[in-house]
Amino acid sequence: MKRIACTPRPDWQQRVEESGLAWHSSDVPYWNELAFYRFTAEEVAELERVTNELERMTLRAAGHVIENRLYSRLQIPPRAVPLIEASWHAEPPSLYGRFDLAFDGSRPPKLLEYNADTPTSLLEAAVVQWHWLQDTAPSSDQFNSLHERLIAQWKHLAPCFPDGRIDFCSLDDLEDGITVTYLEDTARQAGLSTSCFPVEEIGWNGGTFVGPDGRPLAGVFKLYPWEWMVREEFGEHLAGASTLWIEPPWKMLLSNKGILPVLWELYPGHPNLLAAHFDGPRAMPSWVRKPLLGREGANITLHTAEGDLETDGAYGEEGSIYQEFAPLASFDGKYPVVGSWLIGHEPGNASAGIGIRESDTPITDNFSQFVPHLFD
């Protein structure tokens, strides 16, 4: 794994916008093609193998939480428990997820966290970096079958949706909106009928959730976290409604940072896990405290012998976990995290590609930059 400096395409802004990446630049460019990461085929195979292994382990961890009713350790509200258990036993549709891995090419990949419910950076991983590869190094390969795998997964899920229809919703936000628009596009390519609207426009008519036009919602992809949905006004209606949600409610177990100590209890010493505990750092000399429901690097405390590094945010009242600090390798002063994508849950075949975000500090936050990759 190497970070290679390179010259951006002269029209890179136009090229990425053509792919839908409208948020490529703010104060600093989010999309960064001043460099790329080069992997070996062996490294890619290792990432694929580990991703499939972690998928198997996290599914077992979710089952372990349910079987042993460990909901309070994850601060899951009682209202959510019937939803989680019903969806787990019914095995409803699930589309995707993203493991964030610490990886430097020399040591085993380590799971930092699992964005199982509302992962983004999908368009850039699936489409934008693929176009970059075609423009700049078409003879090289990329660990990226995301687009075709998404379409295939929608086709696989289609029988679950009455009349072959699924609706999409998110907050009225540029990045979220374009992410669901991209997913909507892949669903349409799979033959499904779709519409897209802000999550605030979902209605409740006394018996069922309805869309902006009053039509009952049979299947909905929501880019809106379960931990928020179950705590909001309509949360009380979720258990009684017939709407099929993607991602399904049981995914809130895996997007919760509490799944990290559960994994460590189930697989102590596993080479792709970091030690993690609910009750404190114990004997770990360097550790990271993460809120159970934290997002985008907010309210993280990084403790090392050199001192503490903290990020701001509005999370943490719900409790935190302590995770062994995995020093991210520095490449030209940048700290990359590998986002390893899962599509579906086919055992041994869920891994579908990677996207890399790099930061100026060891904490990956919402100022990180997306950098493309290739492998030989």
Next chain:
Amino acid sequence: MMKSARVTLTVLAGIGSVAHAQLASNPCAPGTFNPAGCQAAVRSHGYCDNGAWVRQKFQKYPYYYDLYQTYAAAGGVVTAAPPASCPAVRGGFGAHGVAMHTRGGS
């Protein structure tokens, strides 16, 4: 013969229970059968009656279609339930994201 007779009785019992449920707007009842409305009611586990939601766990759609066909073939009068929608309240999702000025994705 016994099997055939039992099936007939089952169907007639089904017609009787649904047709006499006095749910004038029930789109799955034989006397007010409305194909599109019944399919929507099956999917949504309920239907709208005079502006109020009636929650009901239905059988699969073909069950009601068969009842309707049998009922109509026996000379039953069918007045299709008109399409109806209940007033909806909105804004019950999204409060966290709006209040925190953040995205839902991560």
